[in-house]
Amino acid sequence: MKKTLKNIPLVYLLILVVFFSCSSDDDTPPVDPDDDNGIEQPEPVSALNLAEYDNGSRVMMQAFYWDVEPRFEWWNTISDKLENWADAGINRIWIPPASKGQSGGYSMGYDPSDYYDFGEYDQHGTVPTRFGTREDLENMISTAHDNNIEVIADMVLNHNSGGGLQYNPYREKDTYTLFDETHGNASGMFNRDYEDFYPNSVSNYDPGSLFYEETNLDHHRERVQNWLWKDENSVAKYYKNVMGFDGWRFDYVLGFEDFVIKDWLEEVGGFAVSELWDGNPSVLRNHIEATGSGVFDFAAFYVMEQAFDRNDDLTGLTNDQVWQTNPDKAVTFTANHDTEKDGNEDNIIAPENKLKAYAFIMTHPGYPTLFYLDYENPEFQDQLNKLISIHNSLATGSVNVIYADNDEYIMQRSGDANNPGLILYINTSENAKRRTITTSWDTTVLMDYSENSNYRPQVSENGEVIIEAPANSYAIWSITE
Incomplete structure (x- = not known):
């Protein structure tokens, strides 16, 4: 049976609206690395000493x-x-x-x-x-x-x-x-x-x-x-x-x-x-x-x-x-x-x-x-x-694939009590991408330890954060000091 929007409950439509408003797809303009996407940027932070x-x-x-x-x-x-x-x-x-x-x-x-x-x-x-x-x-x-x-x-x-x-x-x-x-x-x-x-x-x-x-x-x-x-x-x-x-x-x-x-x-x-x-x-x-x-x-x-x-x-x-x-x-x-x-x-x-x-x-x-x-x-x-x-430092803990499609792959390593773990975001499209995800972290600032992105997103109290990956590249996110 062919499905139309009339067959989809209102709550599912709301979920779809929220989902697509929190992701960047190939038909959207490229992400400006300096654009905070309307989010207030945190104060400068220090990277973890990976040693x-x-x-x-x-x-x-x-x-x-x-x-x-x-x-x-x-x-x-x-x-x-x-x-x-x-x-x-x-x-x-x-x-x-x-x-x-x-x-x-x-x-x-x-x-x-x-x-x-x-x-x-x-x-x-x-x-x-x-x-x-x-x-x-x-x-x-x-x-x-x-x-x-x-x-x-x-x-x-x-x-x-x-x-x-x-x-x-x-x-x-x-x-x-x-x-x-x-x-x-x-x-x-x-x-x-x-x-x-x-x-x-x-x-x-x-x-x-x-x-x-x-x-x-x-x-x-x-x-x-x-x-x-x-x-x-x-x-x-x-x-x-x-x-x-x-x-x-x-x-x-x-x-x-x-x-x-x-x-x-x-x-x-x-x-x-x-x-x-x-x-x-x-x-x-x-x-x-x-x-x-x-x-x-x-x-x-x-x-x-x-x-x-x-x-x-x-x-x-x-x-x-x-x-x-x-x-x-x-x-x-x-x-x-x-x-x-x-x-x-x-x-x-x-x-x-x-x-x-x-x-x-x-x-x-x-x-x-x-x-x-x-x-x-x-x-x-x-x-x-x-x-x-x-x-040799952050790649530890269980693996959780958060999202995958044709040109995006997002995975989190859980870390442990003494190690924050990491998030890998691979993007093979011609545009930079951003996506809202839920992490195991809260109220912390993230940075890309591969240094492919200068973006510094803030994790909310419920673990949500917008991360990005440059065009045809990757970023590896973890917490900061």
Whole structure:
């Protein structure tokens, strides 16, 4: 049945009138930042000292991008930045696979050959890795620890590359499955041959490597488990006890079974995050349950990409994401070395929306990750430093989405007895927006701690306040002194 105004009770019409009189929409004139909208402005106030509101949360840095330059100097490049990163509020760095790959001085480490060559053996045409020498790496790890920053190793545990040819009776042809002192494994540790890869005398089943299928390690074999995580000189224990790594980023976990990570973590512990490239939050949660590892929250990544770029609809920001149920296991991000290099527009958040996406992950639960190229972008760095400071101080408490439509998203973190929390207001329209909301605060003056707005609204006794967000930007509101 078609509804007309005659069918709507008078009280609902009054509610609609009040609602639309308290909001700014695209068809209204742009908001003048100096316009008090008829509201008497309070006296000047002082911002909170955010250092006094340390909520214990911090931020991780992905300390590389694809094909980093200069070659052979990357560990030194990182070392020079660690003190500033620590001062900004970063407590972990994730570095690329640190051992020698088949591509030698050009390898980004994802073609592992010798797990124990960190830039000290002459093989694959080079002594140092693309990133530098073993001494450079050890100095970088030591500098990180001096600045209370943990170093996360990127572990490629399925596909190997760079071995020598040998006849493989299980494939009835020659395969590059011989790894020894003269064939891609100069360290002489974890030598391996075709029996250590699928298929072999005990395993015919390959769990699903999409590439390097002939050199996909069989993790069911006891000697492979011993060399990877069980023995005292295993990869896991050597990286932790000798090299000083503090945790793990597991690459391409679709290429092996969950028990590998579960057993690894039970053996050596440490921070862990898995690259399970799947936007389905249920799949990601199942991996958390099966392994005990955290996950990169690809569900949140694609929610942001669709909301800001593909669909241009901020209601999508309320869709299911891992951080909503597993905040301590959800590593949130806006970009990484893969999303920024593949050229797929559905796998990248557009540069003009990056800061809005960072504002989202820095104010919501989860463990946010900065991408090196974003942080080193001079157009982003000042604002990112502010977002880190806000995240490490005011981003605490339960989440309440106050309002969401195509171009507005307003969310409040409740804080606690000792922390006021915050309100995030994202606006993707071409006009500045203002909206009346009800908060958990009363009779206080608010300010935007991102410093994108100079507006200073007064909260009423019943918690109502008019907040604003600049055009195509965001504001992060909290109380003042």
